[in-house]
Amino acid sequence: MWPADHLEDAPGDRTRLKNMQQLIQLRWLAVFGQIVTIEVAHYGFRIPLPLEPMLIVLAALIGFNVASLLRWRTGREATNTELFVAMLVDVATLTAQLYLSGGATNPFASLYLLQVILGAVLLQAWSSAALVVITGLCLIGLALFSRPLALPLDLDRGLASPYIQGMVLCFALNASLLLVFITRINANLRARDARLASLRQRAAEEEHIVRMGLLASGAAHELGTPLATLSVILGDWKRMPEFTSNPELLQEVDEMQAQLKRCKTIVSGILLSAGEARGESSTATTVVTFLDDLVQEWRDSRPVTTFVYENRFGHDLPMVSDSALKQTIHNVLDNALEASPHRVTLDVERVDDRLVLTVTDAGPGFAPHMLTQLGKPYQSSKGRPGGGLGLFLVVNVLRTLGGNVTAHNLAEGGALVRISLPLSAVILEEEEPNAS
Structure with missing residues (x-):
């Protein structure tokens, strides 16, 4: 559905820059979502959370996004490595927040899938594969070293259970973000592909013109000799008694000379356009x-x-x-x-x-x-x-x-x-x- 290993960007292509800007927008949504989630969980559901370290991680994410926003306002094209590093920062901040809020038992742990899918769309094969390995190791590390939150095991309550509500909310968040941002990223890729197709079409047309120019130039060279011969013959005819004594024939010879002169002008124009002037110069x-x-x-x-x-x-x-x-x-x-x-x-x-x-x-x-x-x-x-x-x-x-x-x-x-x-x-x- 989506290309994982993209072609190298053509000169002037801004696809990766646009994708980096999409990541910056996604990160602002992540900041807003984390603030709302922390507030609802801590003060709404009365779930004890380490607010101070979680807010420090959130502040670091905001600082990184502000720096990214300033850096990419210059319009410089992003590289695959820079996209990879930006996504690693997102994975690191998600891992830190999950570590502080229940680890692998946190229903928002499935947000790793969002990073993996974005990596498959945005990154080259080696970096998207590396992102899969890193997110997998992060999830394993959370299962081994983090402490689960002190939550009641009330899964039998269905949607009334805070854990089930968190899973539903995480699913809705993943689905919405994937729908919005994959659509935008695919639009960037389609625009890139359309631009490349236009460049290929233009190159083919210019190659066609070059071939036509070579053929026209060759034909013009070949026509030069017979046109010169005809000019000499018509000049001789014009001086012959058979023509000088017949005004109608003399008029036809004059008309033939005029058309011949036009043909020579056309040939000269072809050679001049090909850079092979026949004595005439630009004036x-x-x-x-x-x-x-x-x-x-x-x-x-x-x-x-x-x-x-x-x-x-x-x-x-x-x-x-x-x-x-x-x-x-x-x-x-x-x-x-x-x-x-x-x-x-x-x-x-x-x-x-x-x-x-x-x-x-x-x-x-x-x-x-x-x-x-x-x-x-x-x-x-x-x-x-x-x-x-x-x-x-x-x-x-x-x-x-x-x-x-x-x-x-x-x-x-x-x-x-x-x-x-x-x-x-x-x-x-x-x-x-x-x-x-």
Whole structure:
């Protein structure tokens, strides 16, 4: 039901710290419960108890818990050994109180089981096994060396017997504490497992991106030579009399050269994103200029009927032209254009310290299952092999830059995709002018 031998915590995992904080809360309940139990037994049932030594043990437990509370407020992660030591302190104080109040004959001796179960949940195998041995030895020691309380043997009275009442109360206490704290501890473990699963998924996606990048880079290298050959051939054609004397053929050659130039630009962008620039270098620009230029390039090279672009970024900031970010925005616009060939809208604005781009279309919208798995590879409504990689790359590029992408369908029809990116990831901070 519960894992006894936990995986080592990943960096940044706070599961053991949260479990230590649960132990501190449990210890406060133990302090309160001991005070109430001592008062009821000594003054209610008139059972003679050594109050002074029992209160000294209680004060020591309070002091230890205060020190623990101060120590773990720093947020430092706890280790298995520190959890083990904390539980040994609890076992020691329980043993001392039982020794002073009847030893193994005390009905609250079964509280050892609470420590054993918590140890099995919280500790590694060696330390939980050690805790079982220690609690067993403590119980044997109480049976050998402690003195039972002078209580009448009235077990035949049933629930009217103070001993039976103590056993019932101890059972209720054990069951309640186990229900509350095991539930909380399991919630901590489930949160840890969910975080580890998310990290594994992210690592798998990043590995997928690396493989895609290697394939794209290799393809770009292979395409470089035939594209250069085609460029030379088209240049020769353009000078041939057969073409110079025919305006229609010359226009088609010009169109072919334009498309070839676009292909070479795409190949250069792929290699630049892979860190293999083909002579082109990143250039200094501004946020507004960068967005205006990429929108103009996209508009000129796509068959869009109606494209509404509004740049409300406001006070401009310097940045370096980033081909990966440019291709990311182009991917979002391409998806919108494919879903809605007649109308695409791009709205740019600055919200606090973030760049926010909102793309809307008038298409059929996203399928419900795509919205719940936005950015997962091969999740596409287009029904073709390899579909869905565009948004997958968009999500992962933005995540690398500290941004995010959200999407939802519009009530009036169509879909909205919103890109949010921290300005610190793109601007030149050292050259940023003072905001007016």
